[in-house]
Amino acid sequence: MKLVRAYTGSDGETHLEVRSEADFNFVERDNTRTAVEDATGLVFAMRPDGYFSDFHNAPRRQYVFYLQCRVEIGLGDGSTMIMEPGDVLLAEDTTGRGHSSRVLQGGMCAFVRLEP
Numbered sequence: 001m002k003l004v005r006a007y008t009g010s011d012g013e014t015h016l017e018v019r020s021e022a023d024f025n026f027v028e029r030d031n032t033r034t035a036v037e038d039a040t041g042l043v044f045a046m047r048p049d050g051y052f053s054d055f056h057n058a059p060r061r062q063y064v065f066y067l068q069c070r071v072e073i074g075l076g077d078g079s080t081m082i083m084e085p086g087d088v089l090l091a092e093d094t095t096g097r098g099h100s101s102r103v104l105q106g107g108m109c110a111f112v113r114l115e116p
Contacts, residue, residue: 001086006058006073008096013076041113047071049106057098058091061114068107074100 005017027035047069055076064083071083076097082104083089093099 001088002084003088003090004073004081004083005090006093006099008093012096014093014096014099016073016075016081037114039112039114040116043111043113044108045111046108047103047106049103051103051106053101055098055100057096058094060094060116062091063110063112063114064089064091065110065112067109068105069103069109070105070107071109072102072104074102 003019003023005019006014007017009015024034026032055074066083066085066087066089068085070085073081073083073089085107
């Protein structure tokens with residue numbers, strides 16, 4: 001499992017930052033859980049094989065939990081990162097050029113909205 005943060009850099013492009021377990025602030029239950037983070041909604045979505053979304057911004061700050069699907073995230077510089085089942089994306093690239101996404105293996109994912 002990996003946690004990846006997508007954010008807009010000063011160049012207006014989306015960048016990806018892979019976070020490790022050490023980046024989490026475990027403060028509850030004998031330091032085995034993070035503090036509760038407020039959310040405004042949850043949506044489950046089916047993504048079909050081959051679905052492609054050209055460059056776009058995240059509509060809001062949100063987590064994307066890849067439950068079954070496998071998705072390739074594309075960046076403006078041509079680089080890509082593959083999100084596997086069990087991976088989590090923190091999408092914060094709400095401005096700038098955004099990112100593309102291509103479904104390599106269809107399935108379900110969950111969007112946890114952090115903003116309305």
